[in-house]
Amino acid sequence: MSTEHEPPSYENYPAMPPAQASPGNGQAGPWGGQPGPWPGQPGPWPGQPGPWGNQQWPGPQPGTSGFAIASFVLSLLGLFPLCAILGLTFGIVSLAEVRRSGRGGKGLAIAGVVLSGLWLAAWLTFFVAAVVIGVHEASTNSSSGVTASYNLKPGQCFDRATTSQGASVTVKDCVQPHDAEVFAVEPVQGSTYPGSDAVMLIGESRCPGDSDRFLTSGLNYPDIDVHYLYPQPTSWARGDRSVECFYRSVTGAKMTGHAKDTGRPYTEDQKRYLAAVDPYDKIVDDEQNADEWTAERDAVVRSIPVLQQEIDALKAGPWPANIQPEFDQLVAAKQQELTDRQHAAAATDEDTFDEAMDAGDSHDGSDRDRAIRVSLGLHPR
Secondary structure, eight states: OOOOOOOOOGGGSOOOOOOOOOOTTSOOOOGGGSOOOOTTOOOOOTTOOOOGGGOOOOOOOOOBOHHHHHHHHHHTTTTSHHHHHHHHHHHHHHHHHHHHHOOBOHHHHHHHHHHHHHHHHHHHHHHHHHHHHHHHHHHHTSTTSEESSOOOOTTOEEEESOSSTTOOEEEEOTTSOBSEEEEEEEEOOSSSOOOHHHHHHHHHHHHHHHHHHHSOTTEEOTTEEEEEEOOOHHHHHTTOOEEEEEEEETTSOOBOSOGGGGOEEOOHHHHHHHHHHHHHHHHHHHHTTOSSHHHHHHHHHHHHHHHHHHHHHHHHOOOOGGGHHHHHHHHHHHHHHHHHHHHHHTOSSHHHHHHHHHHHHHTSOHHHHHHHHHHHTOOOO
16 A cells, blocks of 8 residues: 655755855856855855755555455355456466566465465366266166166166165176066155155065066966165165165076066975965964054964964875975974964963063974975975
């Protein structure tokens, strides 16, 4: 900023010299030819300053460049891209101005240019990374690549490296070896993520029924299991709004071809075994839907005669000789389960009921049932 200087005080300067006598010819001579001073008159002051017209006073000092100040201030606000751009622009302009006019602010201009440049570099890096990620995700949502949000359709086959819900999947041609095949897609309603329990319930409750409708009725499919993929918060944010039901090999081995084509007719032993155990299995599944323990107890009461019928059918046989010991062990377990369920049906309080049901679950013979199913060529469940 320039400042104005006050004019000098007159009291610090000597009085004007006395008037000089003119020479006879009227020509003013030099000071050396003038008559001496009057008696008692002081002579000229030594070192007397020159005439007023020759006095030199310092001009206004140049101030700090406004562009330099603006550049530095805007560089501090580089979190906003426009501020960083303006800060860099003003800094470059101010450097040129400082060189041309000699004004101050070169340091501020340099700082503004450097800081604004760093902010712009950071923003450019962020922008490039966002574009690269966006292009990658767009390409992985195609039918021939990897999909992060499980945009799969019924009939599509895919590979999946892990069983974690966060893993990506790669769509494959079903004639090639693959890990799984989608057979149904269940939409998830709402704009807000409903939570993992809610979306998992959709898979657990709907996928088995979808599988029954997808596969050929009356055929045996012992080599495939029903699974499902469900949205997580991260995939939900990218637009994933569905549960994908899919088949996977019971053993985890690669599959080839469509799962629907792997069905085969039931044998007589398979039919008789399923006819013996399916009615009781259905009642046990229905028990899971009871809201109160008393409602579950009512279902247990209804299950007792059905369980007795299963025991009778299993004992009646005949079964293949090589697995008859498995049937004998299953019958023994079921008889103990029947006793436990009779105790549960007679319970008058929830604790007694739960204790009897826990005992019945430990005697349900599920390990023997699985072994028999594998031996007969049925799905092991």
